[in-house]
Amino acid sequence: MLSQNQIKHITALKVKKFREEQRQFIAEGHKLVLDLLGSEFNIAGIYASAEWIIENLPEIRKKNIPVFETLPREMERISSLSTPSPVLAVINLPLSNHQIDTSPHSLTGKLTLALDDIRDPGNLGTIIRIADWFGISTVLCSESCVDTYNPKVVQATMGSIVRVNVIRCNLIDVLTRISATGNEPCSADHLPVYGTFLEGESLFLQPLSNYGIIVIGNESRGISAELIPFITQKLYIPSFGTPGAGKAESLNASIATAIICAEFRRKSEKNS
């Protein structure tokens, strides 16, 4: 049985203000909680059915995490899911900012996503999952992006949130520093900056590097005007509508990200 205070505390974590105040967030579901147990994230408490606790006790004990047996009707109150799972974890956000290294040097030689004002929690979570699938270890989020620890974002990552470094930063600052560090094609720390535009070149026909920054624009407005000057290569995802017939005007932001990442990785595999 949970106390009213526990229920109140967990329920409050659905709201960004309280997550920031408490520096905690919630994650639900067997796979996600197991992924968190195996990660460096610090788990403040696990709330689960008696069956789940019995089955997973060795894992929990190893880390000395407080566990609270939670009845189905209590789980319904604390859960953010329409169909609650048998387990919910409260996670402490990393205290220090040691992970926040967005210097051009730290991004050299690898592929990084930069999300410009992604507002939909499902999109952000799905993009983190895509990054994980395609071995992209860092995702930069503009300050206007939806909160990384929004329960819908956490759930949509399907556990990838433990493996991908999601960094909230001022994208203009980061891209200014990249362009200032002699970002010339011949330089050793050259970092091309890619973005998709209606007037871009076909993603499929362009040579693509296996390092650089891929900027993903907002769901309805695309890439912000302030970021456009930093883009060194404009891409376009070709559509294949029947001539004469109408066709979709755009793709969802996470769908576009997936197609772009797949093509970068396909080309790098071919060249390696």
Add this chain to the structure above:
Amino acid sequence: MLSQNQIKHITALKVKKFREEQRQFIAEGHKLVLDLLGSEFNIAGIYASAEWIIENLPEIRKKNIPVFETLPREMERISSLSTPSPVLAVINLPLSNHQIDTSPHSLTGKLTLALDDIRDPGNLGTIIRIADWFGISTVLCSESCVDTYNPKVVQATMGSIVRVNVIRCNLIDVLTRISATGNEPCSADHLPVYGTFLEGESLFLQPLSNYGIIVIGNESRGISAELIPFITQKLYIPSFGTPGAGKAESLNASIATAIICAEFRRKSEKNS
């Protein structure tokens, strides 16, 4: 001002049972309603703000559609959106089944998606939008897929629902007929049947046809056991995790669909 009966009628259309009884569905938002106005769909009524009606009167008059001025507080009651738009349309479902042609002949020579038990409305809508972008005119849905006219599906298509033929059918029957019609690689109506599996061949390295059926499996269980025997080419979307590090176990169904469709179209463009 809307009558209580109107409000009751529209609100009921959020529920599948009533959509089937009334053979109507709802669509919201300026772009979606304009796409519908320009399509062959039969619009039973438009509910909109005075401003929207004035701006779009010529379009509405052309089709002689009943229009009802709707106050913001009324729109909040009838809308399925968290932020209601200025316009909602009630659409009549096509009465006849004339579009339902799933004979192997009707699928010959083109690429078709077959969705096996896609349950998430966002996924179904997004997949219809992807099909539209990549010029795939027909999407077959198993009977267990979420209802095509669920408001969340309709919204997620972003208008593509007017351009893509979404057909609900028994996929086993359709695939049985395809495999029975001499589905040999040398035959004129050869239709390869593709599906993704963990043990499949790399999507990027396999030759892909520019016609055939691409089967997309359920969000958590993948392709049903009964459909597996019909798959003639097993594919796999390569992941690129750092060796030693964990990685995402899977991709979201609509994300996988996007990557697969993009690669089919990239290869067909290259070969044409």
